[in-house]
Amino acid sequence: MTKDEVVASILFSRDAGTYDNLRRRLVPCFDDFYGTALKLIQEWQTTPEIHVLDIGAGTGLFSAMVLAQSPAARLCLLDGSFAMLDQARNRFSGIDQVEYHVADMANVDLTGADLGGNWDLIISALAIHHLTDDHKRDLYRRIHGALKPGGLFVNAEQVAGPTAISDARYSKIWHEQIRQLGASEEEIETALERMSHDKCAALDDQLQWLTQVGFSNVDCSFKAWRFAVFSGQAPN
Numbered sequence: 001m002t003k004d005e006v007v008a009s010i011l012f013s014r015d016a017g018t019y020d021n022l023r024r025r026l027v028p029c030f031d032d033f034y035g036t037a038l039k040l041i042q043e044w045q046t047t048p049e050i051h052v053l054d055i056g057a058g059t060g061l062f063s064a065m066v067l068a069q070s071p072a073a074r075l076c077l078l079d080g081s082f083a084m085l086d087q088a089r090n091r092f093s094g095i096d097q098v099e100y101h102v103a104d105m106a107n108v109d110l111t112g113a114d115l116g117g118n119w120d121l122i123i124s125a126l127a128i129h130h131l132t133d134d135h136k137r138d139l140y141r142r143i144h145g146a147l148k149p150g151g152l153f154v155n156a157e158q159v160a161g162p163t164a165i166s167d168a169r170y171s172k173i174w175h176e177q178i179r180q181l182g183a184s185e186e187e188i189e190t191a192l193e194r195m196s197h198d199k200c201a202a203l204d205d206q207l208q209w210l211t212q213v214g215f216s217n218v219d220c221s222f223k224a225w226r227f228a229v230f231s232g233q234a235p236n
Helices: 003-014 016-026 030-044 061-069 082-091 133-146 164-180 185-195 203-212
Strands: 051-055 074-079 098-102 119-125 147-158 216-224 227-233
Touching: 016 185, 030 061, 030 119, 030 147, 030 216, 030 227, 051 061, 051 133, 061 074, 061 119, 074 082, 082 098, 119 133, 133 147, 133 203, 147 203, 164 185, 203 216, 203 227
Parallel strands: 051 074, 051 119, 074 098, 119 147
Antiparallel strands: 147 227, 216 227
């Protein structure tokens, strides 16, 4: 884990208790963003019982949506922050089909016995952009290797613009949108402190990386400025 990744983990742990309350104000396209990811899963899923790994799961927000849609799913939430996973444990209190694993996503063995082996579905939301590009590419390779044949990877992510001008536009529009949604200056300042350690990559680059490590049906199904949902399947 790099120094920036360590600092980001500390900041997310600090803000774990208020993280969920801010999502709709800080992700202006919240419903379409997560809704598209869930639709991808619904269209792919053929059996009710699926084994799901959530990478950078945080408080379990995305996992909770998946479980609501697929009540027979079994989930493993992986995150580097104890505090974030404590929030997830509270969210899923009394539900025995959810497990928790504290680990650095940049290095953890996704097929290790402690994680239960291969996966039908691997998901991530607003997490992988905290890694360097080299670590992103390596994680995508490990995700591909950890999926069962035909398994699906869905990443609901924050991406960089293809140019510096585009990236500046993304930032400007995001600030306008979140203020319209009622985000306070204090909330924006706290979010910007966390985001100062982001290492977002352009969407096209990440689609190419998925293809290069062997994913099929690589596609972006949703994009609204800096927010994108993209996916790939492990070949049968």
